[in-house]
Amino acid sequence: MFSAHTVSVVREAEYALMARVPDGALMRRAAAGLAAECVRLLPRVYGSRVVLLVGGGDNGGDALYAGALLAARGAAVRALLAGGSAHEGGVGALRSAGGRVRKFADGEADGAEMFDADLIVDGLVGIGGRGGLREPHAALAVLASNAPVPVVAVDVPSGVDADTGEVVGAAVRADATVTFGTHKPGLFVDPGAERAGRVRLADIGLGPELPGPGLVCPQAVDIASLLPTPGAESDKYRRGVLAVRAGSDPYRGAAVLCVGGALRTGVGMVRFGGGKGVADQVIGRWPEAVADFRDPQSSTDLSPGRVAAAVIGPGRGTHPANADELRALLDSDVPVLVDADGLTLLTGDGGGPLAGLLRERTAHTLLTPHAGELARLLDADRADVEARRLEHAARAADRFRCTVLLKGSTTVVAHPGAPAVANPTGTPLLATAGSGDVLAGSVGALLASGLPAREAAMCGAYLHGRAASLARGGAPISASDLLDALPLAVAELSRSRRV
Numbered sequence: 001m002f003s004a005h006t007v008s009v010v011r012e013a014e015y016a017l018m019a020r021v022p023d024g025a026l027m028r029r030a031a032a033g034l035a036a037e038c039v040r041l042l043p044r045v046y047g048s049r050v051v052l053l054v055g056g057g058d059n060g061g062d063a064l065y066a067g068a069l070l071a072a073r074g075a076a077v078r079a080l081l082a083g084g085s086a087h088e089g090g091v092g093a094l095r096s097a098g099g100r101v102r103k104f105a106d107g108e109a110d111g112a113e114m115f116d117a118d119l120i121v122d123g124l125v126g127i128g129g130r131g132g133l134r135e136p137h138a139a140l141a142v143l144a145s146n147a148p149v150p151v152v153a154v155d156v157p158s159g160v161d162a163d164t165g166e167v168v169g170a171a172v173r174a175d176a177t178v179t180f181g182t183h184k185p186g187l188f189v190d191p192g193a194e195r196a197g198r199v200r201l202a203d204i205g206l207g208p209e210l211p212g213p214g215l216v217c218p219q220a221v222d223i224a225s226l227l228p229t230p231g232a233e234s235d236k237y238r239r240g241v242l243a244v245r246a247g248s249d250p251y252r253g254a255a256v257l258c259v260g261g262a263l264r265t266g267v268g269m270v271r272f273g274g275g276k277g278v279a280d281q282v283i284g285r286w287p288e289a290v291a292d293f294r295d296p297q298s299s300t301d302l303s304p305g306r307v308a309a310a311v312i313g314p315g316r317g318t319h320p321a322n323a324d325e326l327r328a329l330l331d332s333d334v335p336v337l338v339d340a341d342g343l344t345l346l347t348g349d350g351g352g353p354l355a356g357l358l359r360e361r362t363a364h365t366l367l368t369p370h371a372g373e374l375a376r377l378l379d380a381d382r383a384d385v386e387a388r389r390l391e392h393a394a395r396a397a398d399r400f401r402c403t404v405l406l407k408g409s410t411t412v413v414a415h416p417g418a419p420a421v422a423n424p425t426g427t428p429l430l431a432t433a434g435s436g437d438v439l440a441g442s443v444g445a446l447l448a449s450g451l452p453a454r455e456a457a458m459c460g461a462y463l464h465g466r467a468a469s470l471a472r473g474g475a476p477i478s479a480s481d482l483l484d485a486l487p488l489a490v491a492e493l494s495r496s497r498r499v
């Protein structure tokens, strides 16, 4: 599990560590880690051309000391200083090692050194960056991103907010980022994650000073250890029965995809509740599902003994009868996942009785909105939700006192009082109709297997993203392809558990 800490936490930890180590030791450790990554990225060090982009703070200092280490090994290192001042010790070290330093003039559009370089090191701003990049930093960031040369970012790509991943205006697009002491949340959450490239953590001895993380990014082994596996004594009831309330006459496919997502993730049984037209379609595709034609609003089917969890919403409709159905589910003691039309009902909940029920629930509850749905739930702007995904998911989790999985370019999971989760898997190919219905079924299956909502959400999002990558080897996929690939993703994780 990768851990990330916010800037204020990192600063506090750094102060505590600095009190115990000699002056300048941390920067030298950081520079050594950065230089090692540069060596990995260069075809060879001796005779290579390295350009450092250097801002006025310690981020620039790291770049300068790393440049000095490379210059000492025979690289031709040039530093372009953005602004009037730069870390004095770093400038001195680079010059002593044979590197050259020049100021990048305001309004200069050239930066020719960059286009001839073998590597560009982005030391414009790190965790001290505030707001969008100013000039000449912004111009340098654009030139570096356009040069056909690998870029390594120091601590965070300049222009990316380290805490949120937000990008306002120009930002460096790095091939690799060397981050110090701990990961920063913005390296795992888009749009920042997309700018960071491959992220490597350089140890500067900060670990003992750090409290628990603010955000985690689970890896295959973490998901594998959470994933329920049937044991010798398992039967279909012990493995978990999932109630699916998805689909309606106009949207029958949503029911088929949601039930399929559950079955292909692994569940004891799916009980599908809905009208005859849609139920026939579900059973036609998935004969192993059990169709329930009883009044869907009746809560008699919702005792925890009968079903272990329920999914409601995909393609279900937003009529008053659907609101009654949702109310009955929220009123039960069964873990519930609310998606799509279920979220719309929550949004249009005049006076908030449904939201009130949500807040009072003691059973696990999970909302799975995309950015548009979350914006409506919070009465916020969709663009703001996409720019600052963690903040908005956390706000919804606090407001509704439940777990929130926000879908999109980076899927994030928020749960009151627990570290946020950034999902590392997935591809933009997932942006295709019906893939959210598959996710809802898949996460529902994990809830029914007994995982708590936060863990079910992180496992389901991980599997869904892996399934998309495995489905057609990078070619476009449809939601149905995801169903075929989900078992491959589960099997891949099972293998990683055995290693």
Ligand SMILES: NC(=O)C1=CN([C@@H]2O[C@H](COP(=O)(O)OP(=O)(O)OC[C@H]3O[C@@H](n4cnc5c(N)ncnc54)[C@H](O)[C@@H]3O)[C@@H](O)[C@H]2O)[C@@H](O)CC1
Residues within 6 Å of the ligand: 014, 015, 018, 026, 027, 028, 030, 055, 056, 057, 058, 059, 060, 062, 124, 125, 126, 127, 128, 129, 130, 131, 132, 133, 134, 135, 137, 154, 155, 156, 180, 204
């Ligand atoms: N504090 C420590 O113990 C350590 C810090 N380290 C490095 O130090 C960095 C933090 O250094 P600083 O606190 O000096 O901060 P930074 O160097 O990240 O940024 C501050 C500088 O950037 C300028 N700046 C801020 N926002 C800007 C914007 N939007 N446009 C243009 N210029 C902007 C400021 O005027 C200032 O000159 C870390 O990211 C890391 O690279 C490492 O050396 C490890 C140890």
Ligand SMILES: Nc1ncnc2c1ncn2[C@@H]1O[C@H](COP(=O)(O)OP(=O)(O)O)[C@@H](O)[C@H]1O
Residues within 6 Å of the ligand: 340, 370, 406, 407, 408, 409, 410, 411, 426, 427, 428, 429, 430, 431, 432, 433, 434, 435, 436, 437, 438, 439, 464
């Ligand atoms: N740009 C993207 N990159 C990665 N995943 C994405 C992207 N856009 C959407 N997704 C994923 O695709 C799925 C789409 O779900 P959703 O928006 O509910 O669509 P639908 O309602 O058509 O099923 C979600 O799992 C989401 O995280």
Ligand SMILES: [K+]
Residues within 6 Å of the ligand: 059, 122, 123, 124, 125, 126, 153, 154, 155, 156, 157, 158
């Ligand atoms: K940087």
